[in-house]
Amino acid sequence: MRGRLQADLAERRAARERAGRQRSRRALRVDGPCHQADAKGRWVDFCSNDYLGLAREPSLLEAARQSCGAGAGASPLVSGHSAAHAGLEEALADWLGAEAAVLLPSGYQANLALGPVLLGRGEVALADRLNHASLNDGLRLSGARIRRYAHADAADAERRCDDRVRWLVTDSVFSMDGDVAPLGALAGLADRRGLGLWVDDAHGLGVLGPGGRGALAAFGVAPDARVVTFGKALGTQGAAILGDAALIDELVNAARGVIYSTALAPMLVAATRHALDRLRDEAWRRERLHAHIARFQAGLARAGLPRPDSRTPIQPIVLGDDVRAVAASEALEARGYLVRAIRPPTVPEGTARLRVTLSAAHAEAEIDGLVEALGDVLARAVA
Structure with a gap:
């Protein structure tokens, strides 16, 4: 490593250690x-x-073992999209009341894929001040202007809304605080102002709502774009974006995270489909x-x-x-x-x-x- 870079990295580490912020695996x-x-x-x-204790269930491991392979081998638009992938997408969409879904390797990648499809450079998004890093980064990648409202405060969101705002963006359950966004009030604001509503329900799925359908179901809210992840209550890994058929078609054709990434591993698809059945039945x-x-x-x-x-x-x-x-x-x-x-x-x-x-x-x-x-x-x- 070159001397200047090595010295710079050493100073960064020393600063983290002084602040009590050095991390390690x-x-x-x-x-x-x-x-x-x-x-x-x-x-x-x-x-x-692992909220429901599914990550270490032997039946999920067996479902993965019986899948068609450890890796998809290609991106979804080449040859990585199998009948199993399509089946999981259909099952999720049916269960959550959406027209369609598309799978991605992680929740972080799902939000990065969504941002540039939903918003263009200079357009304005209204976002909760404590949104997850992946939502923030998806918006930044789009080039949109991010206008923050006070955490979980729908009234402040309305005060900050004007004709330039196109999307309202929030987590459902906030990952560091455990509190729940006022989804009903936010959906009402989106309806009144003609905004798109983008919600990440990563920590609500499987935990809240009728049948574990998530925080959105608990409020009776159907957003325009919904992200759910498999690494929490479902105990596996991966994510899905759900919405109407036109949105999912646009993502398949324009989202770089879908087009240029190897499809979700078949063994994870099989384990997730089995976990979904366990979640619904248990x-x-x-x-x-x-x-x-x-x-x-x-x-x-x-x-x-x-x-x-x-x-x-x-x-x-x-x-x-x-x-x-x-x-x-x-x-x-x-x-x-x-x-x-x-x-x-x-x-x-x-x-x-x-x-x-x-x-x-x-x-x-x-x-x-x-x-x-x-x-x-x-x-x-x-x-």
């Missing part, structure tokens, strides 16, 4: 329904998005998850700890200071609980937090144990 191995391990120990995993998973959410919040209240304003599996414990959040995460790890510290730029300055995520696969005793450990760790941090 850890090579963990699965060691139970909600457990991770390595050579140093074993932990209950409270930072996974309501007990969602019921157990919501019981866990209530148990966690009741435990926090009994321990005298603040309860997050969230009715979803995402339960943030906001500590503010980056170093304090990292220290609390390390202290929980020493007690046997894996809870990551989330720091800027993932969250706004001064809002570093522990992001607790709950799963149907957790045991009640594990939730109670985490609450007890949180009480001890946070009491020491205050002292």
